[in-house]
Amino acid sequence: MMKCADFEAFCRESKDISVGDLSTAYFRSQGVGFFNIEDDSINVTGKELQRWMLWCVYYGRPKEEYPLAETLTCHRPPSLPLSPRLDSVMGALFGHGTAASAWVAWSSLIVFGCTIIAAACSR
Numbered sequence: 001m002m003k004c005a006d007f008e009a010f011c012r013e014s015k016d017i018s019v020g021d022l023s024t025a026y027f028r029s030q031g032v033g034f035f036n037i038e039d040d041s042i043n044v045t046g047k048e049l050q051r052w053m054l055w056c057v058y059y060g061r062p063k064e065e066y067p068l069a070e071t072l073t074c075h076r077p078p079s080l081p082l083s084p085r086l087d088s089v090m091g092a093l094f095g096h097g098t099a100a101s102a103w104v105a106w107s108s109l110i111v112f113g114c115t116i117i118a119a120a121c122s123r
Helices: 005-013 019-030 046-059 084-094 099-121
Strands: none
Touching: 005 046, 019 046
């Protein structure tokens, strides 16, 4: 990646900015969050993540345009379609349009419940 002296100085000056603050700055500049649960995952260290986010904020560009974005992204395989029968059963049980959306809602609820239970048990 080509080094820009001004960007390098910006990185040095911004080394104490938290990922949360960088996420807010990214959202304000791009209108979308940096992290998206439905997007491909990223495999980076904390320093790499901070540099990536600083690059996006400094240049006002989306994360996909970061010069190393392709090498830092882990692409997910396309999801398999659910059978029509399972889709209709899940849709009937959960009242959402498709089994996929019902399953996501149900599994999110389970994870949320387990998180609350784990927090209560750790006290």
